[in-house]
Amino acid sequence: MSDSSDRRRFLEGSIKGSAAFIAFVTTLPAVGFLLRPIIARSEKKRLKVIFKSPDDANASNYVVARYEGLEDTAPGIFIKKTPEGKHVGFSATCTHAGCAVDWRQEENQFYCPCHQGKFDANGKNIAGPPPRPLDMLNLQIVDGQLFVEETEA
Numbered sequence: 001m002s003d004s005s006d007r008r009r010f011l012e013g014s015i016k017g018s019a020a021f022i023a024f025v026t027t028l029p030a031v032g033f034l035l036r037p038i039i040a041r042s043e044k045k046r047l048k049v050i051f052k053s054p055d056d057a058n059a060s061n062y063v064v065a066r067y068e069g070l071e072d073t074a075p076g077i078f079i080k081k082t083p084e085g086k087h088v089g090f091s092a093t094c095t096h097a098g099c100a101v102d103w104r105q106e107e108n109q110f111y112c113p114c115h116q117g118k119f120d121a122n123g124k125n126i127a128g129p130p131p132r133p134l135d136m137l138n139l140q141i142v143d144g145q146l147f148v149e150e151t152e153a
């Protein structure tokens with residue numbers, strides 16, 4: 001083989017290698033963009049629900065609970081267990097201006113003391129200024145413990 005033939009082969013290999021490297025580097029962000037929803041889903045946070053009493057986990061009427069790690073006085077969440085055995089929960093934060101709502105069992109509705117907002121037992125805004133229903137919680141049972149999975153912002 002001649003020197004020029006070797007040089008030509010070396011240059012061709014270098015060009016092909018450079019082209020492959022450039023193609024790899026330019027497609028990497030696109031691959032990351034496509035995989036982002038899958039990666040983000042796996043990064044969702046699960047917050048453990050803490051009841052005042054363990055029996056509250058089986059309450060058929062709404063009881064106040066909170067997330068693990070928060071103070072007892074932090075805005076809570078309301079949880080109940082349906083006759084079918086499914087847990088249902090709502091954030092206690094009013095959708096008007098963020099006050100904490102109360103559950104009024106005798107009226108079968110949530111009540112916000114700040115501006116007299118009302119929500120029915122399904123969290124739907126039915127009176128006063130709240131512009132939308134209470135935030136429904138995505139509840140999951142993992143190893144016998146109740147967790148709230150944070151929704152995407």
Ligand code: FES
Pocket residue numbers: 094095096097098099112113114115116117128129130
């Ligand atoms: S903050 Fe609840 S009604 Fe205004």
